[in-house]
Amino acid sequence: MKKVLAFDMGATSIRGIVGYVENGQFCTKEVMRMSHKIQNKEGRLYWDFDAIAKKIEETILENPDVSAIGIDTWGVDFGLIDKEGNLLEAPHSYRDEKFAEGREEARALLDEFELFQNSGNQIMTINTVYQLLSLKKFDGEIYDKADKILMMPDLLFYLLTGEKIGEESIWSTTGLYDLSKKQVSEQLFEKLKLKRELVPEIVRAGERKGNTKNSKLESLRSLSIDVIPVLGHDTASALLMVEQEKDSLFLSCGTWSLIGTSVEDAKVSREVYEKNLTNELSYKSETLFFKNITGLYLLEKYKAELEERLGRKIPFQEITDFVKKEAESKALLDMDAEVFGREGIAVKKEIDAFLLSHGGTVPKEDFSYFTLIYDSMVEKYREVKEDIEHILGRNFTKLHMIGGGARSEVLAKKIAKKLKVKVKAGPYESSAFGNILLLLLQEKEVGSIGEGRKLIYAASEVKDYS
Known part of the structure; x- marks a missing residue:
């Protein structure tokens, strides 16, 4: 049995995870985490x-x-x-x-x-x-x-x-x-x-x-x-956890949201340029066709800002419980706006300014901003889904959600409802698992990507929403 060490580096934290296969089971141990x-x-x-x-x-x-x-x-x-x-x-x-x-x-x-x-x-x-x-x-x-x-x-x-x-x-x-x-x-x-x-x-x-x-x-x-x-690239690594299907989109949901599908050739038409979609490469030069959108970065920034103002930590379960009960936001943010991806952003101030300049109203409760951010993300996913469907001439009825955002039941349910798709959520540590999977493949501890993926799925939490 060989053990491998994956360093999975995100924009706010780095993890070191040891992975191995023992008695036919995929096993991992986190040996380092650094903000x-x-x-x-x-x-x-x-x-x-x-x-x-x-x-x-x-x-x-x-x-x-x-x-x-x-x-x-x-x-x-x-x-x-x-x-x-x-x-x-x-x-x-x-x-x-x-x-x-x-x-x-x-x-x-x-x-x-x-x-x-x-x-x-x-x-x-x-x-x-x-x-x-x-x-x-x-x-x-x-x-x-x-x-x-x-x-x-x-x-x-x-x-x-x-x-x-x-x-x-x-x-x-x-x-x-x-x-x-x-x-x-x-x-x-x-x-x-x-x-x-x-x-x-x-x-x-x-x-x-x-x-x-x-x-x-x-x-x-x-x-x-x-x-x-x-x-x-952590996105390409994460997408080794997704079984690419003709009628299924992927959504890698973390600091950034990346939503799209795999295609045979890069799409570089005027329409693709105007819709600001992208092409990147994955395993064995497979072409991925998707869009980069500001993701949970804005939510995390607002959470930190609100915690400082309230003088306490806010558990994610508290956010989830509030968002579940609240009605869908009427006025939404454009998650493509560059202001929402800036490092030094004063989140509440910029959200308020955006809403007022677009004829909207400012949320009355602090926690309503979380609902607003979730709903704005989901609306952007819907727009991108329609753009990709139109460009490729395909209809997507499923979506496989990976990354930290896949842990959020409320986000997954909003996506299923708004995009009219069946959602599979997980594995959550997808970038690290993709990294480990390729290492195990090179070390001949698994016979193929498909075999390794099955072992990882069996050892991971994966949920379905419709």
Whole structure:
């Protein structure tokens, strides 16, 4: 029996989970959980990469009996390595508002629709392409010194193995990868005047192995643990838990909501661009077609704001009990509005301003804002479902909900009712489980993705709503 260690990194917390198969059962043990916050330095937003790397190093040293390690993270963010192999600065957070100027730089060089056609990615200010253009404009010295751009999971892979690679699923979030050709877009690098040599060797999940004996961290070199590039993008990793069916949508519901389906080829028509849908890659270069929407981020931000005002912690069950009893909100928020994804948002103030500017009324009770956020999320899911159905000429009668939001019975029931679909909710730890599944597959502890998925389902809570 081999044990594997998955690092599943979200925008607010990181988990280390050991997984293995024993007596035909899927087993896991959480060995690390760490909250982390975006750092504000002179008006710019960075991840606390040193703290993240230190915690990962400590966790590996505490679990030297594992045979393989995998890392998945959120998309779009990266670090830059110089020719000597040094990280030039801590990675910026995608919530840094300076990236809006990178988007303006791109517009001056290239029509946005042409950029979309050459990448297939939803046009969002957070995209790697805009981050890179912003860096070139504001931190030209760092840009000039850079030898390789490493996406967040690849940066940690490099730290643990000394190898510079780019895993395909995480690169498919950059806005610089041609999803139709499934390769780096030479045209975009040329037209946007970016250094093509920054791109490392692109590999598929599971194609390569590194080892801690070659780590950049001295303490890990005495170990000999394989490090495998799993699906580096947490969404792609999570969706290994979903059995793709013609009449079923997926919904990965966490800080972000991602709702869509799998398709044979990237969709890059004018209509797809105008609806602001996206294409990304999953296991074995499968194309995912969906939309990124601000998800539970807004609810979590409002919850923290209200807790501070009330001077107490608010259990999620208390929120659920209130929302269950309250009527559906009449005036709704546009979850696509960029203001609702900002790091320093004053949530109640911005929600009130949005409602009043759109002819709505402000909720009278504090907890009614939770109902409003849930209902606004569900309405956006409904809109996206209709857009995807129209573009693909398909009718979706089922939806498989994964991630932390799948724990919410009230949210799942609202989705089933509003979207007129049967909802399957779970597993909840889907990103980590997808990571572990690929590691176990590489270690020959499971025979196939399907076999491993069945074992995980049997060991997980999965609920159905109609």
